[in-house]
Amino acid sequence: TSNHLRHVESMSTLPSGAGKVSHLNAVILGEALASEENDLVFPSEQFSSQALVPSPQKYLEMYTRSIQDPAGFWSDIASQFCWKQKWGEKVHSENLDVRNGNIKIEWFKGGITNICYNCVDRNVEAGLGDKIALYWEGNEPGFDDTLTYSQLLHGVCQLANYLKDIGVKKGDAVVIYLPMLMELPIAMLACARIGAVHSVVFAGFSAESLAQRIVDCKPKVVITCNAVKRGPKIINLKDIVDAALIESAKNGISVDVCLTYENPSAMKRESTNWQEGRDVWWLDVVPKYPSTCEVEWVDAEDPLFLLYTSGSTGKPKGVLHTTGGYMVYTATTFKYAFDYKPSDVYWCTADCGWITGHSYVTYGPLLNGATVVVFEGAPNYPDPGRCWDIVDKYKVTVFYTAPTLVRSLMRDGDEHVTCYSRKSLRVLGSVGEPINPSAWRWFFNVVGDSRCPISDTWWQTETGGFMITPLPGAWPQKPGSATFPFFGVQPVIVDEKGVEIEGECSGYLCVKGSWPGAFRTLYGDHERYETTYFKPFPGYYFTGDGCSRDKDGYHWLTGRVDDVINVSGHRIGTAEVESALVSHPQCAEAAVVGVEHEVKGQGIYAFVTLVEGVPYSEELRKSLMLTVRKQIGAFAAPDKIHWAPGLPKTRSGKIMRRILRKIASKQLDELGDTSTLADPSVVDQLIALADC
Numbered sequence: 024t025s026n027h028l029r030h031v032e033s034m035s036t037l038p039s040g041a042g043k044v045s046h047l048n049a050v051i052l053g054e055a056l057a058s059e060e061n062d063l064v065f066p067s068e069q070f071s072s073q074a075l076v077p078s079p080q081k082y083l084e085m086y087t088r089s090i091q092d093p094a095g096f097w098s099d100i101a102s103q104f105c106w107k108q109k110w111g112e113k114v115h116s117e118n119l120d121v122r123n124g125n126i127k128i129e130w131f132k133g134g135i136t137n138i139c140y141n142c143v144d145r146n147v148e149a150g151l152g153d154k155i156a157l158y159w160e161g162n163e164p165g166f167d168d169t170l171t172y173s174q175l176l177h178g179v180c181q182l183a184n185y186l187k188d189i190g191v192k193k194g195d196a197v198v199i200y201l202p203m204l205m206e207l208p209i210a211m212l213a214c215a216r217i218g219a220v221h222s223v224v225f226a227g228f229s230a231e232s233l234a235q236r237i238v239d240c241k242p243k244v245v246i247t248c249n250a251v252k253r254g255p256k257i258i259n260l261k262d263i264v265d266a267a268l269i270e271s272a273k274n275g276i277s278v279d280v281c282l283t284y285e286n287p288s289a290m291k292r293e294s295t296n297w298q299e300g301r302d303v304w305w306l307d308v309v310p311k312y313p314s315t316c317e318v319e320w321v322d323a324e325d326p327l328f329l330l331y332t333s334g335s336t337g338k339p340k341g342v343l344h345t346t347g348g349y350m351v352y353t354a355t356t357f358k359y360a361f362d363y364k365p366s367d368v369y370w371c372t373a374d375c376g377w378i379t380g381h382s383y384v385t386y387g388p389l390l391n392g393a394t395v396v397v398f399e400g401a402p403n404y405p406d407p408g409r410c411w412d413i414v415d416k417y418k419v420t421v422f423y424t425a426p427t428l429v430r431s432l433m434r435d436g437d438e439h440v441t442c443y444s445r446k447s448l449r450v451l452g453s454v455g456e457p458i459n460p461s462a463w464r465w466f467f468n469v470v471g472d473s474r475c476p477i478s479d480t481w482w483q484t485e486t487g488g489f490m491i492t493p494l495p496g497a498w499p500q501k502p503g504s505a506t507f508p509f510f511g512v513q514p515v516i517v518d519e520k521g522v523e524i525e526g527e528c529s530g531y532l533c534v535k536g537s538w539p540g541a542f543r544t545l546y547g548d549h550e551r552y553e554t555t556y557f558k559p560f561p562g563y564y565f566t567g568d569g570c571s572r573d574k575d576g577y578h579w580l581t582g583r584v585d586d587v588i589n590v591s592g593h594r595i596g597t598a599e600v601e602s603a604l605v606s607h608p609q610c611a612e613a614a615v616v617g618v619e620h621e622v623k624g625q626g627i628y629a630f631v632t633l634v635e636g637v638p639y640s641e642e643l644r645k646s647l648m649l650t651v652r653k654q655i656g657a658f659a660a661p662d663k664i665h666w667a668p669g670l671p672k673t674r675s676g677k678i679m680r681r682i683l684r685k686i687a688s689k690q691l692d693e694l695g696d697t698s699t700l701a702d703p704s705v706v707d708q709l710i711a712l713a714d715c
């Protein structure tokens with residue numbers, strides 16, 4: 024185990040300018056590490072010796088350069104991609120301080136490229152045409168398919184030609200509402216190929232949520248499929264889209280074409296509801312188009328996609344990512360955080376409906392010419408061993424998932440894991456929420472046979488790619504810590520006043536400076552972008568997360584500090600759930616808080632005040648749940664509805680969530696000062712109703 028300590032101790036002088044990375048000095052100098060060896064998990068010597076970044080020194084050398092000379096560091100990497108025309112003199116420009124005018128971030132401006140070309144054509148040209156790009160594993164064991172890079176190129180070109188033919192042009196939005204079929208990454212790439220801006224909506228969102236997104240980005244086309252099987256259930260996606268399109272039309276937005284993929288294992292054509300003139304079967308039209316298609320060359324700063332995410336108000340935010348910086352960043356983070364080798368078979372269990380599926384199912388891996396597993400089903404269907412069955416079937420080497428899945432499989436028992444070989448596994452990854460040390464250790468010891476480093480990647484929809492992450496092979500790990508910043512990223516921890524705190528500390532996590540994968544705006548609302556992210560702590564990007572840094576410089580994410588909760592790695596705004604609840608005719612008021620949940624990380628706990636005279640009933644509880652499912656999606660349904668004759672409010676009418684959180688988590692001796700409440704007696708009433 025002393026391999027790294029030796030490395031670390033032999034490091035006598037820090038590179039010049041390392042003052043800028045002072046938070047790393049402790050760990051680089053090694054004193055601190057030695058004292059805490061028990062908490063550290065070292066990569067094996069064999070792993071490190073073959074790793075892209077084999078030591079803390081190598082990391083520090085690269086990191087230091089990335090901070091001192093971001094333009095040089097990132098242009099060297101960007102040059103490995105295909106550009107029709109090189110970017111201008113200025114590699115990046117940015118104003119990240121609201122006090123100096125509007126926030127504006129640009130990377131590789133003037134560079135002309137295409138990310139689809141770089142993901143697919145470039146790899147085919149490099150001789151990877153016959154390499155498997157996608158392995159598809161269906162919901163039912165035994166249903167599978169593969170696409171080589173050449174076949175992927177053909178499929179993408181046909182769809183791109185079809186989209187062009189029906190009038191989709193550069194800059195037009197296309198909404199994609201598909202489950203994890205290969206057609207989902209194909210559709211994303213086809214949009215990118217022609218310069219259209221995709222907006223993938225997770226196929227677990229309800230008709231109303233889908234409509235809300237359609238109304239916001241006004242696509243000409245919606246791409247969907249008729250139905251999908253997820254676990255034992257069949258979900259009729261086309262009906263959801265139909266309802267969403269009726270709803271959008273009411274808001275003045277009509278969609279010309281609904282391109283529908285037939286998913287015969289879930290539903291036959293004949294049973295699919297159909298609107299002649301608008302609805303088109305993918306398989307009737309797309310395969311007729313030529314399998315080559317010129318790409319639309321775009322500026323690095325042209326938009327690539329929109330992805331809606333939750334914030335602290337009821338309205339979802341359309342996070343906008345552009346092309347060049349995102350391309351360079353997702354490719355580089357993928358490569359280093361998973362220590363990518365061309366022989367890897369990579370599986371990320373996330374759905375392309377979330378950012379993880381954008382950056383680390385589709386773009387990041389394909390930009391590296393990787394082989395990716397796309398899984399349609401539920402990870403515990405037909406039994407809790409499914410993941411390891413898939414790992415063995417495809418000889419998966421890098422497995423990237425969410426803590427919620429780790430915890431749920433851990434509960435199902437080790438025997439479902441240990442009866443599979445898993446010896447292909449090399450690197451494990453975790454994302455979406457902090458991974459608790461006991462889940463970390465189970466993942467490491469049982470799943471990875473104490474052999475595979477875990478990359479606990481901290482990042483956000485907004486950041487485009489990993490921000491704080493281990494580089495397996497470089498660092499000894501601490502279970503539950505996301506460790507150190509990725510190249511080019513300068514995390515800072517600030518106090519309430521926005522003052523940076525050094526050394527061992529905890530506070531609000533912000534980022535100084537920009538990185539190529541950063542989002543550029545919120546679609547149609549640059550002001551909200553500035554207000555939400557850049558005004559709370561002027562001079563920095565504010566992440567919304569709390570974080571502490573230990574004496575060795577390791578980062579420990581502590582969860583959201585705003586009104587966003589994280590349920591099974593899905594980000595949900597408490598305000599969204601509240602607004603769904605109060606739309607119920609019998610609900611007068613609602614306040615939603617997160618509570619600790621054994622498997623999901625956080626659960627949704629809703630305090631609900633009914634309209635005067637309406638009695639509490641089980642039926643009403645169900646009806647409120649259904650309202651949330653219908654308005655947002657099943658994943659946002661509250662775990663608990665707590666009847667509330669009144670809510671604890673200040674005299675000015677502000678709900679005191681701090682108190683609600685304590686009641687929800689039954690920490691009644693920690694209620695704190697309730698004397699500032701307009702009516703302190705509501706607290707006792709709430710406590711009395713806790714188990715009703």
Ligand code: WT7
Pocket residue numbers: 332378379453454455456457458479480481482483484485505566567568580581582583589592593594
């Ligand atoms: C929020 C972002 C980014 C992909 C999935 C979620 C939390 C994410 C970690 C991690 C601790 C994490 C944060 C963040 N989060 N990864 N490794 N450790 N927290 O994307 O929906 O944009 O949510 O997820 O709270 O702010 P997202």
